[in-house]
Amino acid sequence: MKHRLAESFEAAYLKHFWKFQRCQWENYADDAQHALSVIDKEMFELVTSYRDTFELSGRRGEVFKAIMARELVERHPDVSRLRNRLDLDKQSRYYGGEFSERDLARRIKPDVLELMRTRNHLSQKLGFPSYVALVLSTEEVELESLIALLEQHLQDHLSTARTLVRTHQITLTTSWLSGLDTIGCLDSDFSPIGSIEQFWQRIGFAHLKGTIPLISQEQPTVSGYVGVLSVPDDVRILVRSVDTLGRWLTLFHELGHATAHALNEENGIFTTWTSVYDETMAEVLESIASFMLLDEPNQQSARELKILTGTRCAISGLFEFALWENPSDAERLYVEHFNRLGLEVQDPEVWALDTFRYLDPIYIFNYVIGHQVADRTLKFLNKEYGDEFSKWGDWLKHNYYADGRRRSLREKTAIVGSVV
Ligand SMILES: [Zn+2]
Numbered sequence: 471m472k473h474r475l476a477e478s479f480e481a482a483y484l485k486h487f488w489k490f491q492r493c494q495w496e497n498y499a500d501d502a503q504h505a506l507s508v509i510d511k512e513m514f515e516l517v518t519s520y521r522d523t524f525e526l527s528g529r530r531g532e533v534f535k536a537i538m539a540r541e542l543v544e545r546h547p548d549v550s551r552l553r554n555r556l557d558l559d560k561q562s563r564y565y566g567g568e569f570s571e572r573d574l575a576r577r578i579k580p581d582v583l584e585l586m587r588t589r590n591h592l593s594q595k596l597g598f599p600s601y602v603a604l605v606l607s608t609e610e611v612e613l614e615s616l617i618a619l620l621e622q623h624l625q626d627h628l629s630t631a632r633t634l635v636r637t638h639q640i641t642l643t644t645s646w647l648s649g650l651d652t653i654g655c656l657d658s659d660f661s662p663i664g665s666i667e668q669f670w671q672r673i674g675f676a677h678l679k680g681t682i683p684l685i686s687q688e689q690p691t692v693s694g695y696v697g698v699l700s701v702p703d704d705v706r707i708l709v710r711s712v713d714t715l716g717r718w719l720t721l722f723h724e725l726g727h728a729t730a731h732a733l734n735e736e737n738g739i740f741t742t743w744t745s746v747y748d749e750t751m752a753e754v755l756e757s758i759a760s761f762m763l764l765d766e767p768n769q770q771s772a773r774e775l776k777i778l779t780g781t782r783c784a785i786s787g788l789f790e791f792a793l794w795e796n797p798s799d800a801e802r803l804y805v806e807h808f809n810r811l812g813l814e815v816q817d818p819e820v821w822a823l824d825t826f827r828y829l830d831p832i833y834i835f836n837y838v839i840g841h842q843v844a845d846r847t848l849k850f851l852n853k854e855y856g857d858e859f860s861k862w863g864d865w866l867k868h869n870y871y872a873d874g875r876r877r878s879l880r881e882k883t884a885i886v887g888s889v890v
Pocket residue numbers: 723727748749752
């Protein structure tokens with residue numbers, strides 16, 4: 471009986487899951503304006519109706535449990551309502567349009583804090599100590615080792631990052647860094663599709679040619695996005711025009727997401743993914759492509775870009791964990807953390823504008839884990855297979871991609887040295 475219930479939940483859940491992925495893709499790629507709150511509601515009702523009706527042991531059971539816990543919080547009507555108000559293309563409707571960043575930050579801050587409280591409260595009702603604990607548990611990442619990893623990342627890279635900030639006159643924006651565009655130099659006749667095909671050829675994925683559409687679109691709020699509409703057969707990439715090294719890296723980062731899903735050989739619930747797996751696969755392929763395709767000066771520039779962005783992500787992650795501990799002290803914590811970059815924090819109130827605090831909370835750390843795993847994977851493959859690059863592809867497919875969510879990221883990366 472419990473197996474039958476699990477199977478019927480799996481089928482119903484995946485139906486909604488793929489529908490959500492499709493609507494989100496169409497919102498980004500075609501400006502379709504699907505109301506995601508409707509799917510939130512359907513998903514919440516579905517998971518609620520199956521909650522506590524079955525319990526499975528083994529990996530499938532773990533994955534079901536993680537999915538249900540996450541959805542019961544993220545699709546909850548109170549969370550859905552606040553998150554949808556804060557969605558970038560709706561902010562002006564709810565909070566007014568013609569404001570300075572500071573004014574907008576002041577207007578949205580109560581909702582950002584309310585959303586944090588709601589997520590925390592719902593997580594506690596499910597038996598987790600906090601929302602942070604719920605997310606990390608479902609991502610299969612331990613808080614203590616994660617904090618240690620972020621601190622270690624800063625110890626290794628912060629002083630170089632501070633030098634680079636001065637050399638390239640980098641400034642802090644609410645959700646990223648500006649001034650990165652001057653780093654590196656891309657050929658004016660660079661062709662994204664040609665370059666991807668050349669890369670696939672080398673790494674032994676030539677059969678993927680023509681299977682992953684690449685759509686180029688100037689999206690002001692999205693630098694790159696991968697639509698996973700069905701695994702493995704409908705994966706699409708959206709990118710802006712690739713005219714800087716930063717955007718080149720984004721292209722191959724998105725290709726990393728896409729390739730991992732396109733080479734997943736599982737079915738059912740194991741075709742879904744955790745965020746930490748998804749971002750790590752993106753970082754791994756980005757790093758391998760840089761190594762294989764870029765000339766030496768651009769490889770050096772790519773390393774500089776990764777140091778700057780990785781450092782910003784590590785600082786943002788540490789700030790975020792401190793913020794969840796003490797939300798009433800947000801501005802002071804923001805200054806304390808972001809000052810470490812050696813940049814003057816002009817206005818700490820803008821912390822509330824960073825979408826990683828409300829649309830993708832407890833997520834930014836994934837890039838740092840990804841960066842570390844990418845370094846280790848690159849070293850490992852180089853040592854094992856040298857320049858026999860098709861063996862790199864084989865290895866990635868069999869160790870990282872093929873069994874999807876059947877194994878955790880920690881298990882998959884044990885061979886190169888797990889990072890958390
Ligand atoms: Zn990504």
